[in-house]
């Protein structure tokens with residue numbers, strides 16, 4: 133049986149957790165947390181990185197630091213995890229959903245400006261599958277309209293846009309270390325603070341609204357309640373679990389990438405029969421075309437370097453996807469679809485609105501299927517899975533090289 137996901141595990145986690153236990157300091161911001169902060173700052177160049185109890189909480193901190201309040205509007209895609217919206221809606225804001233691009237499933241940057249009103253305060257982008265949004269355009273819009281940019285980079289640790297790490301392009305970058313992500317601490321995340329002005333307040337908000345961080349550094353002789361905050365710092369046990377994974381992050385990404393590349397190479401003929409048939413498509417006069425593509429594959433725009441967080445294919449429609457899920461399950465392969473668009477969910481209807489037309493959000497979300505992807509998946513297993521996808525289409529009358537028989 134090949135599961136859809138396995139939490140990343142290096143084998144060194146238990147000894148680091150035991151070492152954290154031995155220090156006797158289990159609450160947050162001890163030695164392991166400091167090591168993780170230093171690693172994140174070194175990798176990304178962000179002026180400040182803070183571990184959090186989740187990416188959801190990093191997003192929530194971004195909303196607090198951005199002073200989001202009742203009546204504000206925040207622009208975001210509807211095709212995302214609930215936390216993107218929850219973080220802002222819980223501060224009283226309305227989520228203004230904008231359609232996605234079908235090629236990357238990211239927010240369509242060319243539709244953002246039309247969604248801006250005088251209540252708009254921020255744009256929260258989501259780098260789906262670790263593939264960057266079109267950040268040059270988005271940052272330019274934000275600058276011209278004086279909006280804050282928050283990056284939901286939950287899936288994008290060690291991904292880049294034009295050489296710049298994702299999470300460092302907006303005011304705030306939010307990472308997830310949930311066990312479905314590339315690196316994990318069970319539940320956890322990090323906030324990257326990309327403008328120094330926010331650092332002091334971020335430390336306060338994260339420590340229940342107190343200046344306890346300053347107190348521990350000896351900068352004040354007692355600590356007090358200075359802002360509205362919450363408890364957003366994880367325990368040392370979680371940080372200790374994460375540490376050996378950060379140390380081996382490059383290796384973990386490379387192993388995932390090998391599976392991603394295997395899938396892509398084997399499935400490309402199904403997506404692009406012209407490649408497989410060496411231009412045959414041009415000569416085809418039959419209806420339906422005997423070499424039309426069966427599936428679509430993820431597209432990685434130039435300038436985007438991804439982290440192999442996810443491998444998805446797009447089927448013809450929701451029914452074909454259901455049949456493929458069943459077929460793969462019969463072959464002991466577990467695949468899953470992804471988000472139900474937020475604007476059609478009960479809370480999304482109450483707390484959000486869709487600006488413009490839903491051309492792609494619903495349609496593309498119903499076609500998308502994620503294949504197994506985790507650290508430890510063997511390339512031979514990725515080959516087996518890809519070949520089962522090919523035989524599914526073969527049995528339905530598609531040639532294994534992508535055309536209809």
Ligand SMILES: *Cc1c(COP(=O)(O)O)cnc(C)c1O
Pocket residue numbers: 185186187188189212213215216258284286287307308309310319320321
């Ligand atoms: C996983 C994920 C989150 C939530 O992360 P947690 O660490 O579980 O809070 C938020 N946004 C996106 C896009 C995600 O993929």
